[in-house]
Each structure stands twice: as structure tokens, then as C-alpha cells.
Amino acid sequence: MSLKIRLARGGSKKRPYYHVVVADARSPRDGRFIATVGSWNPMLAKDNEQRVxxxxxxxKAWVAKGAQPxxxxxxxxxxxxxxxRDARSNPTKxxxxxKAVERAKEKAAKAAEAAEAAAAE
Known part of the structure; x- marks a missing residue:
């Protein structure tokens, strides 16, 4: 039996909440699981410590038993x-x-001109 550590969705419509579960790889996403090992609430702010x-x-115990996340x-x-976790192969993404770089340079140049004009007065 191949085990996966994966997300099982809970919560209501448009208000997702996920449980991190250990399940058989063949079972459905929200179906039968063996153990709950965590949770993820994507509705919370990224800096909130209760998010994950x-x-x-x-x-660690389940990974030692062969579970693949x-x-x-x-x-x-x-x-x-x-x-x-291995680094991904697209570092420039x-x-x-x-065009965004050009716009940023133009904006910086205008800001520098405005600062010089304000300093000259």
C-alpha cells in the first residue's frame, strides 16, 4: 500500500479549509484517510501562525514508514x-x-526630478 501525505478539503463553499492527512494513494481526495497530521487555512493572513x-x-514517523508528501x-x-525541498528549474519566473522594468525606471526618474525641483525651491 503506497501512502501519501496530502491535503483533504473541508470547509464550506468559497471558504476552503484543508486537513493534512496520511491516506492510501488510491483513495479519493476527501475520502478515507489513516491519520490527520496537520491543517492549512488559506483564508488566514500569510504571517498568521495558525495558517499552517x-x-x-x-x-516524521509517517515518512519513516514510507509515506510520500x-x-x-x-x-x-x-x-x-x-x-x-529541491529548488525549481525556473529562477527567472x-x-x-x-516593459515593467522600463516603467519602473521612468517612475524613478520622475521621482528624482520632482525631488530635485523641491530641493531647488
Whole structure:
């Protein structure tokens, strides 16, 4: 039996809440699971410490038994310091495009001119 550590959705319509569960890989997303090892509430602010709650000891025990975390759960584990996650292959994805860089330079130049004009008065 292959085990996965994955998210099971709860909550109401348009108000998601996820449980981090250990389940058989063949069972449905919200179906039968073996253990609950944490939760994720995406409705909370990103800096809220209750947004992602993980039971580190239980997760380590299940990983030792052969459970494989999904990508999203692996991200949470990496942020909590439980596991290592490989870097992705597209490091330039978050960088702004050419036009956005040009607009930023123009805005900075206008701000510098306005600052010089204000200093000259």
C-alpha cells in the first residue's frame, strides 16, 4: 500500500479549509484517510501562525514508514524545517518583464526630478 501525505478539503463553499492527512494513494481526495497530521487555512493572513499547523513528530514517523508528501505538503514541511525541498528549474519566473522594468525606471526618474525641483525651491 503506497501512502501519501496530502491535503483533504473541508470547509464550506468559497471558504476552503484543508486537513493534512496520511491516506492510501488510491483513495479519493476527501475520502478515507489513516491519520490527520496537520491543517492549512488559506483564508488566514500569510504571517498568521495558525495558517499552517503541522505535527512534526507524526509527519516524521509517517515518512519513516514510507509515506510520500505531495508537492504542496512538501512546501509546508520545508517552511517548517521538517524536510528539504529541491529548488525549481525556473529562477527567472518572478522577475518583472521588460516593459515593467522600463516603467519602473521612468517612475524613478520622475521621482528624482520632482525631488530635485523641491530641493531647488
Amino acid at each position: 499547523v503541522l505535527d512534526a513528530e507524526a509527519i 505531495t508537492d504542496r505538503v512538501l512546501r509546508f514541511m520545508a517552511e517548517a524545517g521538517i524536510a528539504e 518572478a522577475q518583472p518583464g521588460k
